[in-house]
Amino acid sequence: MFTKLIGRLLTPLAILGLGVALLVAAKALGIHIPAPFSHQRIDNSQPPLLKSIQKLSEYHAAQGNFEVVVDLEDDVQHVPDWLSGRHAIFVGTGSVDVYVDLATLGEDAVKVGPDKTTVQIALPAPKLAAADLHLASGHFVMDDQGWFDRLKDYWLGDDDPDFQLEVMRSAEQKIGDAAQATELAERAEENTQSMLEGFLNALGYENVTVTFDTTAVDTSAASTASNEE
Incomplete structure (x- = not known):
């Protein structure tokens, strides 16, 4: 046997x-x-579905690129950090566009001179678009919890699953606020004027005058986006 x-x-x-x-x-x-047991990725996703097409009526004249470091701490009073609490540091990059809304132009926005060689164009003030946080390039340098919170999350689940989302929203908000303090509005006006002068000069207009409603940037778009969040 x-x-x-x-x-x-x-x-x-x-x-x-x-x-x-x-x-x-x-x-x-x-x-x-x-290899007989090699891994193979199978993508069963359906193709993207076109939901709608929108007519663009905005001239994006400038873009600012920013980097921000968000240091957010959830502190528990009278308890040491190593025991309870959460501390995250996030490094993010993002951009903010400045555009001129051409959809609001009235019939009297463009005035052509009698000699057909001069033209005056009145445009609204540039607007700041909502900040766009680049998720692919952002990263958490640290996201640490006290050991009591770790044990609690392990047994009962994370009681604050949106903490990292809050950190990234804070980064986006800070980028939007920083954009308002820059010279993006002035740069947008210069780029818009340069674009219109080149375009109209090619059509035969020798003197092109471009004016804006105000010299200050209109931040209504950025403020509205921040309030919606």
Whole structure:
């Protein structure tokens, strides 16, 4: 009976050894044999569905790129941080566009001179678009919890699942606030004027005058987006 048991063990070992020998020989001869248990990613997603098409009536004249470091701490009073609380540091990048809304132009916004060589264009003030946080380039340098909170999350689940989302929203808000303190509005006016002058000069207009309602940027779009969040 012992002999039969040894024979049963030697048979699969011999098959395995033969298989390994064949793989080694194939590799030595340059023959590619695919791995029998290799992973394969299968994408069963459906193609994107076009929901709507919108007519663009905004000229995006400038863009500011920003980097921000958000250091947010959820502190529990009278309790040491190593025991309870949460502390996260997030480094994010984002951009803010400044655009001129052409949809609001009235019939008297463009005035052509009698000689057909001069033109005056009155435009609204540039507007700040909502800040766009670039999620692909952002990262958390730290997201640490006290050991009591870790144990609680392990057994009962995370009682603050939106903490990281709050940090990223804070980064987006800070980028939007920083954009309002820059010279993006002035740069947008310069770029818009340069674009219109080049375009109209090519059409034969020699003197092109572009004016804006105000010299200060209109931040209504950015403020509205922040309040909606």
